[in-house]
Amino acid sequence: xxxxxxxxxxxxxxxxxxxxxxxxxxxxxxxxxxxxxxxxxxxxxxxxxxxxxxxxxxxxxxxxxxxxxxxxxxxxxxxxxxxxxxxxxxxxxxxxxxxxxxxxxxxxxxxxxxxxxxxxxxxxxxxxxxxxxxxxxxxxxxxxxxxxxxxxxxxxxxxxxxxxxxxxxxxxxxxxxxxxxxxxxxxxxxxxxxxxxxxxxxxxxxxxxxxxxxxxxxxxxxxxxxxxxxxxxxxxxxxxxxxxxxxxxxxxxxxxxxxxxxxxxxxxxxxxxxxxxxxxxxxxxxxxxxxxxxxxxxxxxxxxxx
Numbered sequence: 001x002x003x004x005x006x007x008x009x010x011x012x013x014x015x016x017x018x019x020x021x022x023x024x025x026x027x028x029x030x031x032x033x034x035x036x037x038x039x040x041x042x043x044x045x046x047x048x049x050x051x052x053x054x055x056x057x058x059x060x061x062x063x064x065x066x067x068x069x070x071x072x073x074x075x076x077x078x079x080x081x082x083x084x085x086x087x088x089x090x091x092x093x094x095x096x097x098x099x100x101x102x103x104x105x106x107x108x109x110x111x112x113x114x115x116x117x118x119x120x121x122x123x124x125x126x127x128x129x130x131x132x133x134x135x136x137x138x139x140x141x142x143x144x145x146x147x148x149x150x151x152x153x154x155x156x157x158x159x160x161x162x163x164x165x166x167x168x169x170x171x172x173x174x175x176x177x178x179x180x181x182x183x184x185x186x187x188x189x190x191x192x193x194x195x196x197x198x199x200x201x202x203x204x205x206x207x208x209x210x211x212x213x214x215x216x217x218x219x220x221x222x223x224x225x226x227x228x229x230x231x232x233x234x235x236x237x238x239x240x241x242x243x244x245x246x247x248x249x250x251x252x253x254x255x256x257x258x259x260x261x262x263x264x265x266x267x268x269x270x271x272x273x274x275x276x277x278x279x280x281x282x283x284x285x286x287x288x289x290x291x292x293x294x295x296x297x298x299x300x301x302x303x304x305x306x
Contacts, residue, residue, distance in 0.1 A: 004036065008253075013231065026257050033261070037197045052071075118161050
């Protein structure tokens with residue numbers, strides 16, 4: 001009998017501000033004890049799977065292999081390796097992205113690359129200027145994920161890959177293609193990874209996340225269950241604003257532990273009938289970039305002024 005497989009977002013689901021969310025360790029322990037296939041799925045392209053395994057170990061979640069992480073950096077390298085073997089790249093990003101591309105034998109090229117690839121990390125105007133030149137020479141613009149900003153604390157955020165890509169879209173007039181969640185390629189590859197971990201077919205797949213725009217939208221479009229947890233960036237009162245809806249709404253992953261251990265679903269978790277706390281981060285502006293609109297059209301560059 002095939003078991004449900006779980007794709008699990010990390011920030012806002014497993015931890016926040018280097019603190020485990022209460023019940024997260026017990027939930028992961030239950031998945032391991034009962035043999036459920038699971039994969040941590042993150043849009044953060046900066047860390048390697050090894051980095052993430054060490055981080056969870058420090059936080060108290062033991063026995064996690066690097067094979068159980070799939071990042072937007074790995075997704076980007078898989079995408080380029082499959083769709084454009086032999087391509088070259090100019091990268092704005094950190095170790096996780098550079099390592100993933102290197103492992104796929106995708107060479108760096110600062111003169112005439114096939115792609116400018118944008119991930120998380122600090123960036124200089126010199127580096128942005130070089131990327132702009134590459135785009136003007138014909139390189140295509142690819143971003144590891146659409147996040148304009150990411151929460152790092154209760155009152156603090158950091159710029160994301162989507163914000164850097166938006167800068168280059170504005171300067172070059174080129175449209176970026178955004179991988180990572182909610183892109184279907186991320187979910188397609190994640191399902192394949194789950195099957196490899198399970199050493200066989202996986203039944204239904206559930207994506208557990210705290211963000212409607214990426215985790216739940218991606219799950220809905222990939223034909224998966226979408227479990228929204230209220231321990232991260234989405235407040236219960238905002239869920240009704242979206243056309244697509246989660247399969248279930250949970251206070252946190254702790255609500256799933258007993259179900260994993262016993263096989264009996266809770267009778268109170270299938271609809272938002274209980275009050276949740278507000279989001280840790282509330283700020284104006286779209287959190288995510290999207291390529292849905294004007295997908296095939298270049299973005300007009302503003303006229304230069306004297």
